[in-house]
Amino acid sequence: VMVWLRRCTHYLFIVVVAVNSTLLTINAGDYIFYTDWAWTSFTVFSISQTLMLAVGATYYLTFTGVPGTATYYGLIMTVYTWVAKGAWFALGYPYDFIVTPIWLPSAMLLDLAYWATKRNKHSLILFDGVLVGMSLPLFNMVNLITVADPLETAFKYPRPTLPPYMTPIEPQVGKFYNSPVALGAGAGAVLSVTFTALGCKLNTWTYRWMAA
Numbered sequence: 001v002m003v004w005l006r007r008c009t010h011y012l013f014i015v016v017v018a019v020n021s022t023l024l025t026i027n028a029g030d031y032i033f034y035t036d037w038a039w040t041s042f043t044v045f046s047i048s049q050t051l052m053l054a055v056g057a058t059y060y061l062t063f064t065g066v067p068g069t070a071t072y073y074g075l076i077m078t079v080y081t082w083v084a085k086g087a088w089f090a091l092g093y094p095y096d097f098i099v100t101p102i103w104l105p106s107a108m109l110l111d112l113a114y115w116a117t118k119r120n121k122h123s124l125i126l127f128d129g130v131l132v133g134m135s136l137p138l139f140n141m142v143n144l145i146t147v148a149d150p151l152e153t154a155f156k157y158p159r160p161t162l163p164p165y166m167t168p169i170e171p172q173v174g175k176f177y178n179s180p181v182a183l184g185a186g187a188g189a190v191l192s193v194t195f196t197a198l199g200c201k202l203n204t205w206t207y208r209w210m211a212a
C-alpha cells in the first residue's frame with residue numbers, strides 16, 4: 001500500500017509542478033507584444049522559463065532515474081502551452097504570430113547529460129544547469145526569428161491585456177537591447193545550477209515527507 005501511495009503522490013506532484021510551470025510561463029513566448037521592451041522581456045522570460053524547466057524536469061528525472069523523463073516533462077509543458085496559445089488564435093491573432101516557448105531541446109540536453117554522467121546527481125546539477133541555462137535563450141531566439149514581420153504585426157495586433165503602466169513612453173535602447181541571447185544565456189547558465197539543485201532537493205524532501 002505504501003509503495004502505491006508514494007507512487008501516486010509523486011505522480012500527483014509531477015502533474016501539479018508541470019501545470020504550474022506552464023501557467024507561470026504561459027505568456028513567456030509573447031515577447032513581441034512588448035514591442036519597445038521586447039529584448040528586455042526576452043531576457044527576463046528566458047530566466048523564468050529556465051527556472052520552471054530545470055526545477056520540474058530535474059525533480060521528475062531524479063524521481064524516475066530514467067533518462068528521457070526530462071524530455072517527456074518538456075513535452076507536457078509544450079502541449080499545455082500549445083493549448084493555451086489557442087486562445088490567442090481564437091482572439092484573431094495570425095497563426096504565424098503566436099510564439100510558443102521551446103523547451104524540448106534543452107530538456108533533451110538535460111537527459112543526455114544525466115545519461116552520459118551515469119546518473120550522477122552532482123554532475124546533473126552542474127552540467128545540466130549550465131547546458132539548460134545557455135541553450136534555452138538560443139533556441140527561443142531562433143523560434144522568435146521565424147515570426148513573420150514581428151514589429152508590423154505587433155502594432156497591428158496590440159496585446160489587449162497590456163495594462164497602461166506597462167506601455168512604454170518611448171523606445172528603450174540599452175544594454176538589454178544589445179544582446180538579449182548573451183545576457184539570458186549568461187544569467188541562465190549561472191542561475192540554472194541553483195534551479196537544478198532545487199529540483200533534486202524537492203525530490204529528497206518529497207521522499208522524506210512520504211516516508212514519515
